[in-house]
Amino acid sequence: MVGASLAGLSAARSLRQRGYDGRLVVIGDEPHRPYDRPPLSKEFLAGTLGEADLALERDDEDLRAEWVLGVRATGLDLTGRTIRLADGRGMRADGVVIATGAAARTLPGSEGLAGVHVLRTLDDARALREELTRGGRLVVIGGGFIGAEVASTAYALGLDVTVVEAAPTPLAGPLGETMGRIVSALHADHGVRLLCGVGVKGLSGEHRVDAVLLEDGRSVPADLVVVGVGARPCVEWLEGSGVTLDNGVKCGSDGRTNVAGVVAVGDCANWYDPRTKGHRRVEHWTGALERPDTAVATLLAYGATQPGAPRPPYFWSDQYGVKIQFVGHAVGADSVTVEEGAADDRSFLAVYRRAGSPVAVLGMNQPRLFTRWRKQLSAAAA
Amino acid sequence: MIPACRLVDLPRGEAHRLPVDPPVSVFHTDDGELFAIDDTCTHQDASLADGWLEGCEVECPLHASKFDLRTGAVDAPPAKLPVRTHEVVVEDGMVYVRLSTEAPNLPPCVAARLAGGPA
Numbered sequence: 001m002v003g004a005s006l007a008g009l010s011a012a013r014s015l016r017q018r019g020y021d022g023r024l025v026v027i028g029d030e031p032h033r034p035y036d037r038p039p040l041s042k043e044f045l046a047g048t049l050g051e052a053d054l055a056l057e058r059d060d061e062d063l064r065a066e067w068v069l070g071v072r073a074t075g076l077d078l079t080g081r082t083i084r085l086a087d088g089r090g091m092r093a094d095g096v097v098i099a100t101g102a103a104a105r106t107l108p109g110s111e112g113l114a115g116v117h118v119l120r121t122l123d124d125a126r127a128l129r130e131e132l133t134r135g136g137r138l139v140v141i142g143g144g145f146i147g148a149e150v151a152s153t154a155y156a157l158g159l160d161v162t163v164v165e166a167a168p169t170p171l172a173g174p175l176g177e178t179m180g181r182i183v184s185a186l187h188a189d190h191g192v193r194l195l196c197g198v199g200v201k202g203l204s205g206e207h208r209v210d211a212v213l214l215e216d217g218r219s220v221p222a223d224l225v226v227v228g229v230g231a232r233p234c235v236e237w238l239e240g241s242g243v244t245l246d247n248g249v250k251c252g253s254d255g256r257t258n259v260a261g262v263v264a265v266g267d268c269a270n271w272y273d274p275r276t277k278g279h280r281r282v283e284h285w286t287g288a289l290e291r292p293d294t295a296v297a298t299l300l301a302y303g304a305t306q307p308g309a310p311r312p313p314y315f316w317s318d319q320y321g322v323k324i325q326f327v328g329h330a331v332g333a334d335s336v337t338v339e340e341g342a343a344d345d346r347s348f349l350a351v352y353r354r355a356g357s358p359v360a361v362l363g364m365n366q367p368r369l370f371t372r373w374r375k376q377l378s379a380a381a382a
Numbered sequence: 383m384i385p386a387c388r389l390v391d392l393p394r395g396e397a398h399r400l401p402v403d404p405p406v407s408v409f410h411t412d413d414g415e416l417f418a419i420d421d422t423c424t425h426q427d428a429s430l431a432d433g434w435l436e437g438c439e440v441e442c443p444l445h446a447s448k449f450d451l452r453t454g455a456v457d458a459p460p461a462k463l464p465v466r467t468h469e470v471v472v473e474d475g476m477v478y479v480r481l482s483t484e485a486p487n488l489p490p491c492v493a494a495r496l497a498g499g500p501a
């Protein structure tokens with residue numbers, strides 16, 4: 001198991017549940033046992049959850065795994081079926097689960113400037129939390145989900161917050177233009193400035209950042225900057241190994257790679273989606289939770305399985321006290337209609353359709369109705 | 383025993399939430415079995431009655447934690463602690479719940495609120 005976060009842990013659990021009784025080694029580049037990342041931008045950042053609350057393993061759980069933590073995998077030698085580690089060790093393996101995740105993209109030129117953060121790991125969140133408690137002016141670069149959640153948390157902590165988004169509408173990729181506009185209106189509802197359609201030219205400051213410079217010439221004063229401009233799959237260590245890479249590890253619809261005995265799961269894995277007939281790298285928590293079981297079944301059966309279609313991708317976000325939930329694929333929808341509640345009330349359910357058939361559902365503060373739709377959408381897809 | 387609802391008013395695949403504190407929900411499975419568990423997910427404040435009922439398992443409507451209705455055990459994270467189970471009795475077409483005397487496993491935010499601290 002290369003990767004010790006949710007996808008790696010889920011794969012380890014699945015191996016044991018499916019009766020694998022042999023040696024199990026979990027390699028992780030972070031020094032921590034598996035922890036839950038979604039609260040890092042919300043409750044953990046706000047200080048209402050502590051580190052112990054983030055642990056993903058149960059107290060009574062024993063996976064009989066050897067944890068090799070704080071050391072990065074640097075290569076995979078397929079002829080010797082060996083994983084090379086940064087400390088020079090090599091690990092022989094009969095089967096390999098690649099679950100190395102993704103890393104936050106950074107802003108070129110921001111290295112070494114104090115007050116500039118990304119948010120991906122526990123260590124990132126600790127550092128950001130420490131600085132947020134001092135208050136001041138925060139500029140969030142990127143109006144995606146991480147950026148919006150950090151903005152929301154910082155607003156609740158009393159900071160003066162500005163969000164800068166290069167696209168004309170934030171969240172237009174995952175939610176489409178119409179709903180992206182509605183969801184990102186939550187910022188204005190709370191007096192958080194949202195600047196759209198303008199790129200970031202750079203940061204100013206000598207040792208510590210003091211402003212974000214925009215491409216239109218404006219300068220936004222900042223005591224603190226969070227860069228939330230997406231993540232890239234951590235697959236450099238596989239370059240030249242023979243495992244096919246294409247926006248992460250290229251996989252079939254059951255997690256298999258082009259190499260027998262090697263599967264990939266989680267944020268680094270670009271699975272084929274039979275529903276959209278294309279590869280799609282899903283970075284959702286629920287994907288890292290559910291898909292490893294399919295991949296492990298594939299691994300244990302030496303590829304001789306016929307997996308069911310995975311559930312449509314589901315994710316959630318909490319911003320300004322509003323629960324946002326989304327399932328399915330907005331790309332390709334030709335209509336989106338509010339079917340319950342009202343967008344202005346920030347409590348509604350919207351259904352995306354393609355040629356009359358539902359393909360995605362968005363809920364704001366509608367968990368009950370949303371879950372019914374999610375169930376329905378999954379049944380239709382199966 | 384607390385009266386919950388009439389059995390005819392709780393179709394298979396549905397759940398009924400009792401407004402006790404903390405709330406308890408009765409689930410009627412597709413196979414016709416009745417189970418009562420604490421309604422609040424042990425991970426965060428969410429109503430399991432709003433969740434996804436499949437077989438003898440309910441999935442939290444927010445973060446997809448799964449609980450076994452028969453035992454209250456966690457079948458899928460992020461929840462780590464089980465929910466309490468309660469005895470269900472049906473008499474004369476009426477569903478009753480006999481509440482567990484164990485201490486509930488409430489999520490940190492709800493536990494803090496009940497204790498009078500900040501939510």
